[in-house]
Amino acid sequence: MKTTPAVGSADTALGSRTIARLLDRRPLLGIEQLALLVSLFFSLASNSLFFSAATAHRHWNQPGSWLFAAAIFIAITAFQSAALMAVMNRWSAKPVLIVLLMTTAAATYYMNKYTVFFNSDMVRNVLRTDVKEAGELLSLNFCLHMLVFGVLPSILVWRLQLRRTPWRRALTIRLLSIAGALLLAVGAILLVFQDFSSLMRNQKEMRYLITPSNYLVSLARVVTADTETAGPKIPISEDAKLGAGWASRSRPMLFVLVVGETTRGDNWGMNGYARQTTPELSNLGVLNFPHVTSCGTNTEVSVPCMFSTYGRRNYDEKAIRRHESLLHIINHVGINTVWRDNQSGCKGVCDGLGQQFFDSHKDPALCDGERCLDEIMLEGMDDEIHKTKEGNLFVVLHQLGNHGPAYYRRYPSAMRVFTPTCDTADLSKCSQQQIVNTYDNGVLYTDHFLAKTIAYLKKQTNYDTAMLYLSDHGESLGEHGIFLHGMPYSIAPKEQTHVPMMMWMSQGFAHSFGVSQNCLEKHAGDAISQDNLFHTLLGMLQIKSKYYEKSLDLTAVCRAGSAA
Known part of the structure; x- marks a missing residue:
C-alpha cells in the first residue's frame, strides 16, 4: 500500500531545499562592482553622524538641501569606491573588505554611541588600549551591532565569486573605473562646491566622521609619526643643575x-x-x-x-x-x-x-x-x-x-x-x-x-x-x-x-x-x-x-x- 507524505513534512522539505539552494548560490561579481557595493554600504550604514552634521540646520523643503545631501553622498561613495579599487585584486579583495567591514562596524558603534571622532589622537589612543580596557567596552549591544554590520556583511562578501578577467582587460577596466569614480566624485563636489568648501573650512573636524576614511587616514598618520619619532630621545637635561639654595638644605x-x-x-x-x-x-x-x-x-x-x-x-x-x-x-x-x-x-x-x-x-x-x-x-x-x-x-x-x-x-x-x-x-x-x-x-x-x-x-x-x-x-x-x-x-x-x-x-x-x-x-x-x-x-x-x-x-x- 502506498502512503502519502504529510503535507507539513513536504512543505518543510521544500523549504529546506529552497534555503539550501539560496545558501549555495554564489553571485558572480567583478572587483569594480564589489568595491561600489561595499562603498554604498559604508555610505548608508556607517556615516550617519557625518551626514547629520553636514546637513544640520538645512531646510528640507528647499531643493538645494536635497541637492547638497545627494552630492556629498555620491562624492563620498565614489571616492571610497576608487580607493578600494586601487588597493584590491582578486586575491586580496575578500580579506581586505572583511577587515574593513569588521573594523568599521566597531568604529561606528562607538562613534554613534559616544560621539567619537577618529582623528590621529583617537586612533593612537585606541592602539594603546590594553586588553582590560577593551574588555570593559564590550556589551551585548556591541555584539549585536557587530553581528549585523560586521559579521553578516563579511559572510556575504566571503561567499561571493569574483569574476576572472585577463589581466590586460582587467587593468583597463580597473583604470577606467577608478577614473570614472573620481570624475563622478569631483563632479558631485563641484555641483555644491561653495557650500561644501565652506563646511570643510569652518568645521574641519567633520572629516573625522567620514568612515572608514577617517580611521584609515589617521592610522597612516600615526604609523608615520611613530616611525619618525622612534629611537633615542633628544636630550633636554644636559645643562640642568640644582640651584644654589640646595647647598643650605638640611633634609632630603x-x-x-x-x-x-x-x-x-x-x-x-x-x-x-x-x-x-x-x-x-x-x-x-x-x-x-x-x-x-x-x-x-x-x-x-x-x-x-x-x-x-x-x-x-x-x-x-x-x-x-x-x-x-x-x-x-x-x-x-x-x-x-x-x-x-x-x-x-x-x-x-x-x-x-x-x-x-x-x-x-x-x-x-x-x-x-x-x-x-x-x-x-x-x-x-x-x-x-x-x-x-x-x-x-x-x-x-x-x-x-x-x-x-x-x-x-x-x-x-x-x-x-x-x-x-x-x-x-x-x-x-x-x-x-x-x-x-x-x-x-x-x-x-x-x-x-x-x-x-x-x-x-x-x-x-x-x-x-x-x-x-x-x-x-x-x-x-x-x-x-x-x-x-x-x-x-x-x-x-x-x-x-x-x-x-x-x-x-x-x-x-x-x-x-x-x-x-x-x-x-x-x-x-x-x-x-x-x-x-x-x-x-x-x-x-x-x-x-x-x-x-x-x-x-x-x-x-x-x-x-x-x-x-
Missing part, C-alpha cells in the same frame, strides 16, 4: 606628583560643584586651582604634553614625542625619579627611568583580579624611600582614576555615596543622573586617595614633603549627547578640557624652598593650564635649566629668590 626632599585620570573640574567639590566630592581634601588646607585647562582631551596627548617644554601653546606632537621630558631633567640633577602606574603607562615621558606597574597585583582588599584601586600605589612606598638611602625622591603616581565607561569599578563600596548608580559599562542602559552619580563616587574616591597620600607624606618626618595633583583631561557625561572624552581639541566641550589641580606642602618644604603659601593662595584663582606644570616644578624644586620660563612658573612671584 620627597615630592609626589599625582597624575589624575579622566577627572573633570566641573565635578570637583573645591571648584564650587553643588556636591561635596572633595570632603577630605577640603579639611586639609590644600591649595586648590579652580581654573585649569588641559593640553588634550585624552591621555595620549595630555600626558606627553604636560611634561614637555612645548605645551599646548607651542604644540608639536612629533617634537614632544622625540624629546626628553621634565622627568628626565629632574632625574638628571640627582633627584631619583620613579613612575608608579595603575593605568596604561607613561606614554614615553618616563622612558629610561624607574617604572612600576600595579594593575596585576593580587591584593584582595584593593584588586578584583583585573584592576586595582589607586590606593595600591601607596604600597611599597617605604621601599622606594629606603632605596634612595635618605636621598631626594620624586615619585609620579599615575591613577586609574575615573577611567570610563566602567565608572562603577573605580571605587570601593564604601564610596558608593551618590545613588542610584550605573553599575555597567554600557552607559545606554542608565539615566544621565545614574551616570553622574557613579562618576561622582569615583571623584569622591580620588579625594580619599589624595588625602591618604598626604597623610603618608606627613609621616615622613625626615623629609621635606609636598604633593601636586593634576588630572590629564576631563570627561563628558551626556551633555549635548556626548560621552567619554577624546574629541578634537578645537571643538571639545569644556567638560573635557577643564581639569582639577591642587597642591599641598609641608611647612618644612615651604620653608626650605622659600615658597609662600599665603602668596600662592592669592593667585590660585588665576586662569592656568597644564603648560604651567613643567616650569612650576622646575621653579619649586630650584632646578636651573635653559628651558625654564619664569612667566609660566606659578610659584615664581611667591618664592624667595625666584630665579630657578
Whole structure:
C-alpha cells in the first residue's frame, strides 16, 4: 500500500531545499562592482553622524538641501569606491573588505554611541588600549551591532565569486573605473562646491566622521609619526643643575606628583560643584586651582604634553614625542625619579627611568583580579624611600582614576555615596543622573586617595614633603549627547578640557624652598593650564635649566629668590 507524505513534512522539505539552494548560490561579481557595493554600504550604514552634521540646520523643503545631501553622498561613495579599487585584486579583495567591514562596524558603534571622532589622537589612543580596557567596552549591544554590520556583511562578501578577467582587460577596466569614480566624485563636489568648501573650512573636524576614511587616514598618520619619532630621545637635561639654595638644605626632599585620570573640574567639590566630592581634601588646607585647562582631551596627548617644554601653546606632537621630558631633567640633577602606574603607562615621558606597574597585583582588599584601586600605589612606598638611602625622591603616581565607561569599578563600596548608580559599562542602559552619580563616587574616591597620600607624606618626618595633583583631561557625561572624552581639541566641550589641580606642602618644604603659601593662595584663582606644570616644578624644586620660563612658573612671584 502506498502512503502519502504529510503535507507539513513536504512543505518543510521544500523549504529546506529552497534555503539550501539560496545558501549555495554564489553571485558572480567583478572587483569594480564589489568595491561600489561595499562603498554604498559604508555610505548608508556607517556615516550617519557625518551626514547629520553636514546637513544640520538645512531646510528640507528647499531643493538645494536635497541637492547638497545627494552630492556629498555620491562624492563620498565614489571616492571610497576608487580607493578600494586601487588597493584590491582578486586575491586580496575578500580579506581586505572583511577587515574593513569588521573594523568599521566597531568604529561606528562607538562613534554613534559616544560621539567619537577618529582623528590621529583617537586612533593612537585606541592602539594603546590594553586588553582590560577593551574588555570593559564590550556589551551585548556591541555584539549585536557587530553581528549585523560586521559579521553578516563579511559572510556575504566571503561567499561571493569574483569574476576572472585577463589581466590586460582587467587593468583597463580597473583604470577606467577608478577614473570614472573620481570624475563622478569631483563632479558631485563641484555641483555644491561653495557650500561644501565652506563646511570643510569652518568645521574641519567633520572629516573625522567620514568612515572608514577617517580611521584609515589617521592610522597612516600615526604609523608615520611613530616611525619618525622612534629611537633615542633628544636630550633636554644636559645643562640642568640644582640651584644654589640646595647647598643650605638640611633634609632630603620627597615630592609626589599625582597624575589624575579622566577627572573633570566641573565635578570637583573645591571648584564650587553643588556636591561635596572633595570632603577630605577640603579639611586639609590644600591649595586648590579652580581654573585649569588641559593640553588634550585624552591621555595620549595630555600626558606627553604636560611634561614637555612645548605645551599646548607651542604644540608639536612629533617634537614632544622625540624629546626628553621634565622627568628626565629632574632625574638628571640627582633627584631619583620613579613612575608608579595603575593605568596604561607613561606614554614615553618616563622612558629610561624607574617604572612600576600595579594593575596585576593580587591584593584582595584593593584588586578584583583585573584592576586595582589607586590606593595600591601607596604600597611599597617605604621601599622606594629606603632605596634612595635618605636621598631626594620624586615619585609620579599615575591613577586609574575615573577611567570610563566602567565608572562603577573605580571605587570601593564604601564610596558608593551618590545613588542610584550605573553599575555597567554600557552607559545606554542608565539615566544621565545614574551616570553622574557613579562618576561622582569615583571623584569622591580620588579625594580619599589624595588625602591618604598626604597623610603618608606627613609621616615622613625626615623629609621635606609636598604633593601636586593634576588630572590629564576631563570627561563628558551626556551633555549635548556626548560621552567619554577624546574629541578634537578645537571643538571639545569644556567638560573635557577643564581639569582639577591642587597642591599641598609641608611647612618644612615651604620653608626650605622659600615658597609662600599665603602668596600662592592669592593667585590660585588665576586662569592656568597644564603648560604651567613643567616650569612650576622646575621653579619649586630650584632646578636651573635653559628651558625654564619664569612667566609660566606659578610659584615664581611667591618664592624667595625666584630665579630657578
